[in-house]
Amino acid sequence: MWSVKAEKKGIVLERRKGVVVRFGSRNMEVVDAETGGRLICTMPGRFRLQGIRPIVGDRVEYALSGDGQGRIESILPRKTELLRPRISNIEQILLVLSLKEPAVQNLITDRFLVLAEYAKLPVTIVVNKIDLINNEELDRFSDVYGEHYEICPVSSKNRINLDRLREVLKGKISVMAGMSGVGKSSLLNSLNPGLKLRVSEISRGLERGRHTTSYVELLQFEFGGLIADTPGFANLELPVIAPENLDKCFPEISQEQGMCAFSDCVHVDEPGCYVKELVEAGSIHRSRYESYLIMYNELKEREQEKGGRKYG
Numbered sequence: 387m388w389s390v391k392a393e394k395k396g397i398v399l400e401r402r403k404g405v406v407v408r409f410g411s412r413n414m415e416v417v418d419a420e421t422g423g424r425l426i427c428t429m430p431g432r433f434r435l436q437g438i439r440p441i442v443g444d445r446v447e448y449a450l451s452g453d454g455q456g457r458i459e460s461i462l463p464r465k466t467e468l469l470r471p472r473i474s475n476i477e478q479i480l481l482v483l484s485l486k487e488p489a490v491q492n493l494i495t496d497r498f499l500v501l502a503e504y505a506k507l508p509v510t511i512v513v514n515k516i517d518l519i520n521n522e523e524l525d526r527f528s529d530v531y532g533e534h535y536e537i538c539p540v541s542s543k544n545r546i547n548l549d550r551l552r553e554v555l556k557g558k559i560s561v562m563a564g565m566s567g568v569g570k571s572s573l574l575n576s577l578n579p580g581l582k583l584r585v586s587e588i589s590r591g592l593e594r595g596r597h598t599t600s601y602v603e604l605l606q607f608e609f610g611g612l613i614a615d616t617p618g619f620a621n622l623e624l625p626v627i628a629p630e631n632l633d634k635c636f637p638e639i640s641q642e643q644g645m646c647a648f649s650d651c652v653h654v655d656e657p658g659c660y661v662k663e664l665v666e667a668g669s670i671h672r673s674r675y676e677s678y679l680i681m682y683n684e685l686k687e688r689e690q691e692k693g694g695r696k697y698g
C-alpha cells in the first residue's frame with residue numbers, strides 16, 4: 387500500500403476537518419472533527435504573507451499526509467470570538483458558582499451574565515457544592531435565575547448529577563467562568579479524571595510557545611467535547627455597552643421591550659416604567675433589578691468620563 391513511500395515523502399492522503407486546540411511555537415495541535423484523534427499540523431508559509439493567523443478554537447481544513455502530520459489548508463469562518471481568553475467558536479459558557487463556601491454574590495453573578503449576554507453566548511449556570519446546601523436554598527436561587535437560564539446543580543465532591551453536566555458539554559466547545567474557589571478545577575477533574583494530565587502527556591512533542599503571555603488550550607473530554615483550560619471573563623470589567631442598551635443583557639427586562647410609557651425608557655426613574663412595576667409586583671426579581679441599576683450607573687459614569695462621547 388501507500389505506507390512506506392507516503393510516510394517518507396509526506397504525501398497528502400486526505401483532506402479532513404478539525405479544530406485547533408493548542409499552539410506550539412512553529413506548529414499547532416488539531417483534533418479531527420470525525421475521529422477525535424489528535425495530530426500536529428503545520429501552517430503554510432503563505433498564511434503569514436496573507437496575514438492569516440489561526441487561533442485556538444478555529445475550525446480548519448487540513449491535508450493529512452502519510453507521516454501522520456497535517457498541513458492546514460484553510461480556516462473556516464469564525465462563528466464567535468472571545469477576547470480573553472482569545473478563542474474562537476465558543477458555543478457556550480458554563481457559569482460555575484456555589485451557594486456556600488464561597489457564598490454566591492448576586493452582583494457578581496449578574497455581571498458574568500451580562501458579559502455572556504453581550505458576547506451572545508448561551509449560559510448554563512452550574513451550581514456546584516450542592517452537598518453543602520438543602521433544597522430550599524437551591525430553590526431560592528432557581529427562583530431568581532431559573533426562568534431565563536438553564537441551571538445544573540452538581541456536587542463535584544460527591545459526584546452528584548455529573549452525567550447531566552456531561553450531556554451539556556458533549557460535542558460542544560465551552561468555556562467555564564466563575565469566581566475563585568467555586569470548584570472549577572475540581573469539576574473538570576470529576577467530569578473526566580486526569581483530563582489535564584493526559585493532554586500534556588499526549589502532546590509532549592509539541593513545543594510550547596514560550597513567549598506567549600496569554601496561553602490557552604482546549605481540553606478534550608473523553609465523552610466528546612472541548613473546554614478551555616482558562617476561565618473566561620476573569621476580568622469582570624463591563625464591556626463598552628451604551629447605558630441605554632444594558633437592558634438587552636437582562637432577558638427578563640428585554641422581553642418587556644416596548645411596554646414602558648416611553649419608548650426610550652431606561653427603567654431608572656421615568657414615569658410609567660413597566661419594568662419597575664414588575665419589580666414592585668415581584669415578577670422581576672429585586673436583586674436583579676438592583677444589579678441592573680448598579681451597572682447602569684457604572685456605564686453612565688464611564689460615558690461621562692469620556693466627555694459625553696456616545697458609544698455602543
Ligand SMILES: Nc1nc2c(ncn2[C@@H]2O[C@H](COP(=O)(O)OP(=O)(O)OP(=O)(O)O)[C@@H](O)[C@H]2O)c(=O)[nH]1
Nearest residue numbers: 514515541542543544565566567568569570571572
Ligand atoms: N464541599 C464541596 N467542596 C468542593 C466541591 N468541589 C470543590 N470543592 C472544594 O472547593 C475548593 C476549591 O476548588 P477548586 O476546584 O480549586 O476551585 P476553582 O474554582 O478551580 O478555584 P480557582 O482555581 O481559584 O479559580 C477545594 O477545596 C475543593 O476541594 C464540592 O462539590 N463540594
Ligand SMILES: [Zn+2]
Nearest residue numbers: 646651653659
Ligand atoms: Zn422602563
